[in-house]
Amino acid sequence: MNKDALVQLDHVTFGYDRRRVVLHDIAMAFPRGKVIAIMGGSGCGKTTLLRLIGGMLTPTKGRIMFDGEHVNPRDREALFRLRRRVGLLFQFGALFTDLTVFDNVAFPLREHTELPPLMVRDLVLMKLNAVGLRGVAQLKPADLSGGMARRVALARAMALDPELIMYDEPFAGLDPISLGVAANLIRELNDATGGTSLVVSHDVRECFKISDYVYVMSAGRVVGHGTPAEVEASEDPEVRQFIRGEPDGPVKFHYPAKPFVQDLGLSA
Amino acid sequence: MKQLDLLPRLGIRALDVLRGMGHATFFVIDLMRNSLSAITRPFLTIAQIHAIGNRSLVIILASGLAVGFVLALQGYYTLSRYGATASLGLVVALSLVRELGPVVTALLFAGRAGTSLTAEIGLMKAGEQLAAMEMMAVDPKARVLAPRLLAGIISMPLLAAMFSAVGILGGYVVGVLMIGIDPGAFWSQMQNGVDAFDDIGNGIVKSFVFGVACTVVALYQGFEATATPEGVAEATTRTVVISSLLVLSLDFVLTALMFSAPG
Numbered sequence: 429m430n431k432d433a434l435v436q437l438d439h440v441t442f443g444y445d446r447r448r449v450v451l452h453d454i455a456m457a458f459p460r461g462k463v464i465a466i467m468g469g470s471g472c473g474k475t476t477l478l479r480l481i482g483g484m485l486t487p488t489k490g491r492i493m494f495d496g497e498h499v500n501p502r503d504r505e506a507l508f509r510l511r512r513r514v515g516l517l518f519q520f521g522a523l524f525t526d527l528t529v530f531d532n533v534a535f536p537l538r539e540h541t542e543l544p545p546l547m548v549r550d551l552v553l554m555k556l557n558a559v560g561l562r563g564v565a566q567l568k569p570a571d572l573s574g575g576m577a578r579r580v581a582l583a584r585a586m587a588l589d590p591e592l593i594m595y596d597e598p599f600a601g602l603d604p605i606s607l608g609v610a611a612n613l614i615r616e617l618n619d620a621t622g623g624t625s626l627v628v629s630h631d632v633r634e635c636f637k638i639s640d641y642v643y644v645m646s647a648g649r650v651v652g653h654g655t656p657a658e659v660e661a662s663e664d665p666e667v668r669q670f671i672r673g674e675p676d677g678p679v680k681f682h683y684p685a686k687p688f689v690q691d692l693g694l695s696a
Numbered sequence: 697m698k699q700l701d702l703l704p705r706l707g708i709r710a711l712d713v714l715r716g717m718g719h720a721t722f723f724v725i726d727l728m729r730n731s732l733s734a735i736t737r738p739f740l741t742i743a744q745i746h747a748i749g750n751r752s753l754v755i756i757l758a759s760g761l762a763v764g765f766v767l768a769l770q771g772y773y774t775l776s777r778y779g780a781t782a783s784l785g786l787v788v789a790l791s792l793v794r795e796l797g798p799v800v801t802a803l804l805f806a807g808r809a810g811t812s813l814t815a816e817i818g819l820m821k822a823g824e825q826l827a828a829m830e831m832m833a834v835d836p837k838a839r840v841l842a843p844r845l846l847a848g849i850i851s852m853p854l855l856a857a858m859f860s861a862v863g864i865l866g867g868y869v870v871g872v873l874m875i876g877i878d879p880g881a882f883w884s885q886m887q888n889g890v891d892a893f894d895d896i897g898n899g900i901v902k903s904f905v906f907g908v909a910c911t912v913v914a915l916y917q918g919f920e921a922t923a924t925p926e927g928v929a930e931a932t933t934r935t936v937v938i939s940s941l942l943v944l945s946l947d948f949v950l951t952a953l954m955f956s957a958p959g
Contacts, residue, residue, distance in 0.1 A: 482831055484827065484830065484831070504835075508833040508835075509833070511830075511831055511832065511833035512833045514831070515831075516828070516831045518824050518827070518828055520823070520824065522823060522824035522825050522827065522828035523825075523828075524820075524825055524828075524829075525820075525823065525825070535832070535834075536832045536834075539832065539833075539834050539839070540832075540833065540834075581828075584832075
């Protein structure tokens with residue numbers, strides 16, 4: 429076991445049922461204080477991996493360790509203790525729609541600390557200021573754009589200064605300005621807090637720019653890993669196809685199906 | 697061959713039903729346990745009493761008034777055949793506090809507040825809000841469901857009491873003000889014939905039981921809804937159907953237990 433790793437996955441296999449195995453024998457280690465990117469095409473199991481680390485799913489085989497402790501969804505008390513040290517930024521933010529932006533960010537502070545209201549207010553405004561959205565504190569999530577909602581969710585995820593922040597597709601659907609700002613924010617936050625960041629994305633350029641280490645996944649398997657420079661220089665055909673965005677290669681664009689002419693009823 | 701398939705299919709179906717019942721039982725036990733701890737955070741429950749109880753007031757009061765009007769008209773028609781129209785107040789009051797108050801309130805509650813609870817929880821699930829809460833180490837059953845259950849349990853008897861009170865006023869308007877029954881007879885017959893413990897007390901027990909049943913069904917359906925628009929729509933429909941059937945069958949059982957031995 430790697431003692432420097434905050435999170436370690438030991439030969440993790442997971443399937444939603446026996447026929448649908450999503451992850452095959454995944455072995456990963458995320459060192460402390462680093463930004464790690466997990467990249468791969470849609471449906472390769474990236475989000476499932478985050479949910480496994482967060483204890484929302486149980487591996488079919490293998491085990492996941494967080495700071496030397498087994499992530500076991502069946503032991504709820506230990507799991508909740510562990511989750512206080514982890515922040516997860518959901519792909520669509522998952523903000524509480526009945527609460528204001530301010531109350532959303534204050535939520536974890538009010539639930540897990542006994543801080544006086546004035547201190548909660550200051551902390552919330554600091555977190556919102558870090559994501560550039562102090563000015564929308566009193567708005568409801570429905571009044572925000574998708575990108576803004578995700579930035580508020582980021583402020584909420586880091587409210588308790590977690591040791592590990594996991595980002596699920598943080599760049600999807602962002603305009604170029606927000607995308608650059610979001611990428612820099614992840615890096616700066618990581619360096620400022622000394623935490624560990626796990627970014628799940630298929631945005632090659634931004635991930636290479638901000639990460640220290642990259643895992644490339646395809647069809648539920650790790651097909652390549654290394655520093656961004658090492659991955660970029662990889663000769664593996666699947667890694668090359670992914671980072672260059674080539675339509676043809678070992679990963680097929682079309683989902684397996686019978687010949688098109690047969691579907692159209694044109695074959696003899 | 698198809699007949700041979702029938703048996704395993706029935707077995708699978710029976711196992712599914714049993715599994716569902718077991719799952720629901722664990723859900724209810726877990727919810728009840730969390731409700732005890734929710735008592736320590738009364739502000740969450742008070743906010744839900746406002747959402748569930750106060751916002752159901754208009755439909756409950758309007759329905760209570762209409763039921764009171766009709767009860768008085770029908771009651772007068774029947775009682776006048778036996779020359780017992782002075783008992784109209786008693787008939788209206790007993791019908792309301794024993795049966796119509798708790799039952800109709802519960803049915804309206806299932807339609808008004810139950811559907812709203814199911815849709816709210818189901819959409820929170822679809823929007824990953826419950827998952828986000830779990831990831832923040834906050835149990836959604838304790839933070840979201842338990843205060844709503846307590847609010848439902850507290851609101852239902854109060855709403856039923858208001859339904860009955862307004863219904864009696866409706867009976868008074870039709871019976872005394874419109875038909876012309878003696879107001880003294882209307883109120884005194886009611887006062888003598890309605891027992892605080894046997895009639896009003898049992899009515900409160902009924903509405904308490906219905907409050908638990910309707911709220912648990914609504915919360916369970918929302919929490920277990922498939923996280924899609926169709927899934928939430930189906931769950932909302934199931935809430936009304938299951939709650940209504942449950943209220944009517946529980947009413948029969950409770951009435952048999954409470955009122956089967958006169959005196």
